[in-house]
Amino acid sequence: VTRVVAGIDIGGSKVLAVVLDERRDVVASVRLPTSIGAEGVVRSGAEALRQLAQQIDVRAEDFTVVGVGVPGLVEVGSGHVSHAVNLGVGGALALGPELSRRLGVPVVVENDVKAAALGAAQLLGLEDADLAFLSIGTGLAAGLVTGGQVRRGARGAAGEIGHVSIDPEGPVCRCGQRGCLETFASGTAIAAAWPALNGEPPAASLFAAAAAGDARAVRVRDTFADHVASAVRLLVLTCDVEVVVLGGGVTNVGSALLDCVVLALQRQAATSPFLATLNLPGRVTVVPVGSAMGAVGAALSGLAAFTSGDTARRRSDDGDRPA
Amino acid sequence: VTRVVAGIDIGGSKVLAVVLDERRDVVASVRLPTSIGAEGVVRSGAEALRQLAQQIDVRAEDFTVVGVGVPGLVEVGSGHVSHAVNLGVGGALALGPELSRRLGVPVVVENDVKAAALGAAQLLGLEDADLAFLSIGTGLAAGLVTGGQVRRGARGAAGEIGHVSIDPEGPVCRCGQRGCLETFASGTAIAAAWPALNGEPPAASLFAAAAAGDARAVRVRDTFADHVASAVRLLVLTCDVEVVVLGGGVTNVGSALLDCVVLALQRQAATSPFLATLNLPGRVTVVPVGSAMGAVGAALSGLAAFTSGDTARRRSDDGDRPA
Numbered sequence A, B: 001v002t003r004v005v006a007g008i009d010i011g012g013s014k015v016l017a018v019v020l021d022e023r024r025d026v027v028a029s030v031r032l033p034t035s036i037g038a039e040g041v042v043r044s045g046a047e048a049l050r051q052l053a054q055q056i057d058v059r060a061e062d063f064t065v066v067g068v069g070v071p072g073l074v075e076v077g078s079g080h081v082s083h084a085v086n087l088g089v090g091g092a093l094a095l096g097p098e099l100s101r102r103l104g105v106p107v108v109v110e111n112d113v114k115a116a117a118l119g120a121a122q123l124l125g126l127e128d129a130d131l132a133f134l135s136i137g138t139g140l141a142a143g144l145v146t147g148g149q150v151r152r153g154a155r156g157a158a159g160e161i162g163h164v165s166i167d168p169e170g171p172v173c174r175c176g177q178r179g180c181l182e183t184f185a186s187g188t189a190i191a192a193a194w195p196a197l198n199g200e201p202p203a204a205s206l207f208a209a210a211a212a213g214d215a216r217a218v219r220v221r222d223t224f225a226d227h228v229a230s231a232v233r234l235l236v237l238t239c240d241v242e243v244v245v246l247g248g249g250v251t252n253v254g255s256a257l258l259d260c261v262v263l264a265l266q267r268q269a270a271t272s273p274f275l276a277t278l279n280l281p282g283r284v285t286v287v288p289v290g291s292a293m294g295a296v297g298a299a300l301s302g303l304a305a306f307t308s309g310d311t312a313r314r315r316s317d318d319g320d321r322p323a
Helices: A038-055 A095-103 A112-123 A187-193 A202-211 A215-239 A249-253 A255-270 A273-277 A293-307 B038-055 B095-103 B112-123 B187-193 B202-211 B215-239 B249-253 B255-270 B273-277 B293-307
Strands: A005-010 A014-020 A026-033 A065-070 A073-075 A080-082 A107-111 A131-136 A140-146 A149-151 A243-247 A284-286 B005-010 B014-020 B026-033 B065-070 B073-075 B080-082 B107-111 B131-136 B140-146 B149-151 B243-247 B284-286
Touching: A005 A038, A005 A112, A005 A293, A014 A038, A014 A293, A026 A038, A038 A065, A038 A095, A065 A095, A065 A112, A065 A293, A073 A107, A080 A095, A095 A107, A107 A112, A107 A293, A112 A131, A112 A140, A112 A149, A112 A243, A112 A293, A131 A215, A131 A249, A140 A215, A187 A202, A187 A215, A187 A249, A202 A215, A202 A249, A202 A255, A215 A243, A215 A255, A215 B215, A243 A255, A249 A255, A255 A273, A255 A284, B005 B038, B005 B112, B005 B293, B014 B038, B014 B293, B026 B038, B038 B065, B038 B095, B065 B095, B065 B112, B065 B293, B073 B107, B080 B095, B095 B107, B107 B112, B107 B293, B112 B131, B112 B140, B112 B149, B112 B243, B112 B293, B131 B215, B131 B249, B140 B215, B187 B202, B187 B215, B187 B249, B202 B215, B202 B249, B202 B255, B215 B243, B215 B255, B243 B255, B249 B255, B255 B273, B255 B284
Parallel strands: A005 A065, A065 A107, A131 A243, A243 A284, B005 B065, B065 B107, B131 B243, B243 B284
Antiparallel strands: A005 A014, A014 A026, A073 A080, A131 A140, A140 A149, B005 B014, B014 B026, B073 B080, B131 B140, B140 B149
């Protein structure tokens, strides 16, 4: 019997689902817009998985296991998700059990950044390295992979570096603290400092203007890069991961982001012999634009949990269905 | 044959050596003043271990393994130490090979804070918890224990949170950066804000004055506690360890330190529902005053390396002896 492992990354605007073969290569993929809200999210996920099954000529119930990556707080054991604000899900959603019921397959749910960290390790051939995947999107968070496994920590908060305060005089963060790293190093921070004029993503507009020599754009871009560099430094000074992989929506601007962050790390190292010994510029990299590491990582999360016998199946006591 | 495991913690002022029995309890201990400088450090360590052996009626060469904890950058594989400024050792010191040669036993060297983290886990009965040991002494650093093992990271920098900047306008740090956590949350920071008048340790003087109602002392103490709380928060937001154990010289002030840090964590949680979900006040504790976790942890480091066959023995190619 062949294993058919599917992974699905459910984001605020799109759902991306993939099938991995035995060698963990992507052999099929489906992309759909996300319907927002609890029922919409479950429906979008189920629909993407049905189309995916069709594409490879199997039924959805033939998937050995489905791994799901979603933003928000995930209780991996039960497959429940909460605080998935980007998906229009305020309360708790029994995403794992509900998808499992509709499709008739074991479903494993993981936080999207943690799943993407596994995917990045695989796609970059870094399965044996300790790495941090730094997701720079609407918010800022990291996924840690050590010894080939995602580190969750005592309460799933491992990698929540977006809410480390780096400036007591900084802006108030949505979390209630002041000067959180996320208020400086995120897509939201770019949008605030460089509002898009023509519907273009603010990060793309900023990097284009800076490349064209606009002095203010250069300043905003370099300040942003300094703060991404601070996040890289923070990850090394706490966990000392071997590699920090930049990812998330802002990395769609392409190689210029990595160039700027490396320069910022070099500037910072020049002021501190201690930092210089850490060789941070040599330890940061970026995911290729358009890579499917979220969905691939979700599939790998599912596979890992399935192999260890730890999948969330349908529960008869589940009273927490989406409305 | 009985295993006799010794551990030795070499600090800037004193050397503490212990012997553990099979149940990992301390059955003998020796305390000596440290002689500073490369040769002094080796001599102090060897002398403490000889006295320790005498105390339990064995010869030094009967120790199964000796674990050594020292400040500075440790290359665990070779037993070499560098940057041990507190010990008057500026360059590299082949501490492991040299002690091994003089005593005729396998020697394992570990950074003192990382060793103490292992010792704290054992002494507090937290061997199964992921924990951080936060050493608040002259400097500020953490030792991480996950899955019962010390996390070193790619370059031994895991836990070096003292050099995370939390204020771009803060004081210049000895590392060359500005506003490092260490400049706010360390014995050195207390001494700067509250110089000792009568030879008393500044932390003891500060906490006594604050307890007696001195308004300025209360302010300095609470600001200090706020920054220790920031270090606790940082450790949870990056690694999400289950428990943070406060240790280091400043904890000699007794239970008042933990009380103040818990209050600071409660104040911070009151401003942020996100922080409140992490239950930081319930996850911080302190080592008992006078506990020997540095030496115990060094012994455990030695035992762990010995069991895995990874001890630093004498090397014929060692050209890096102390002068």
